[in-house]
Structures are given as structure tokens and as C-alpha cells.
Amino acid sequence: MNSKTxxxxxxxxxxxxxxxxxxxxxxxxxxxxxxxxxxxxLIVFNKKYIxxxxxxxxxxxxxxxxxxxxxLIFGVGQSLIALTITIICCRFIQSxxxxxxxxxxxxxxxxxxxxxxxxxxxxxxxxxxxxxxxIGEFAVMAIGAPLILAIHRRVNF
Numbered sequence: 001m002n003s004k005t006x007x008x009x010x011x012x013x014x015x016x017x018x019x020x021x022x023x024x025x026x027x028x029x030x031x032x033x034x035x036x037x038x039x040x041x042l043i044v045f046n047k048k049y050i051x052x053x054x055x056x057x058x059x060x061x062x063x064x065x066x067x068x069x070x071x072l073i074f075g076v077g078q079s080l081i082a083l084t085i086t087i088i089c090c091r092f093i094q095s096x097x098x099x100x101x102x103x104x105x106x107x108x109x110x111x112x113x114x115x116x117x118x119x120x121x122x123x124x125x126x127x128x129x130x131x132x133x134x135i136g137e138f139a140v141m142a143i144g145a146p147l148i149l150a151i152h153r154r155v156n157f
Contacts, residue, residue: 038144
């Protein structure tokens with residue numbers, strides 16, 4: 001990893017943490033709107049951003065999560081799985097919008113991992129919790145896609 005990639009990943013992790021801190025009450029419940037999840041879309045531009053995203057998720061969960069141990073395993077694991085699915089699928093997709101759609105779907109579907117976490121931690125029903133967390137994830141990722149694309153046009157990720 002060169003120094004430019006290292007710096008970009010550090011900035012990405014810091015942005016993820018800062019945005020998560022602002023919306024903390026809405027990022028860790030069974031109805032989640034973690035706005036910082038929109039940064040997951042950066043993976044469609046460069047797979048090297050996986051390090052900054054995962055570091056941001058890890059540190060956010062370490063610093064702010066009321067269920068640290070669970071979130072460090074399940075939250076980071078879910079992000080790793082969804083990002084890996086997106087990276088693999090993006091090898092075969094040229095269109096940025098289609099890549100973002102795959103990313104949205106990967107994160108939305110894998111929210112069952114977070115539903116399982118919340119079931120183990122608080123006894124919440126898995127299917128209902130999967131639905132509520134998936135809706136929140138889908139909303140944030142769908143709203144975040146055009147924002148990230150607009151920023152990309154100025155910054156060129």
C-alpha cells in the first residue's frame with residue numbers, strides 16, 4: 001500500500017467515525033440509520049478503500065457501540081462480507097450505477113447478520129429485526145449513492 005492510499009484510507013476511517021458520532025442514537029438499534037454507511041459506496045471506485053471503511057466500522061463500534069463485543073464481530077464481519085461480495089461482483093460490471101446497485105443489495109441482504117447479532121444480544125426477533133435494519137440500510141445506501149457519485153465527479157475517487 002503506497003502512502004497516498006494509506007492517507008486516503010485514514011481520512012475515510014476518520015470521516016466514517018465522525019459521521020457515525022453525529023448520528024450515534026440512530027446507528028445501533030433495531031431501526032438503524034447509520035448515515036456513514038454511504039461511504040461503503042467508495043468501494044465501487046477502488047477496492048483499496050476496503051481498509052478505511054473496515055477501520056472506520058471497527059473504531060466506530062469500539063468507541064460508540066453499547067454492545068462492543070457483538071458489534072466488533074458481527075458489525076465488522078457484515079461489512080467485510082458485503083464489501084467482498086461487491087468487490088467480486090464489480091469485476092464483471094462496468095457501470096458505476098450498476099456497481100452501486102450491487103453494493104446496496106449486498107449490504108441490505110447481509111443485514112441478517114446484524115439481525116442475528118441483535119437477537120443474540122437483546123432477544124429481538126430475527127425476521128422483524130432483519131426487515132427493520134435492512135430498510136434502514138437500504139435507505140441510507142440508496143440516498144448516499146447519488147451523493148457519493150456527485151462527490152466523485154468533483155474529486156475523482
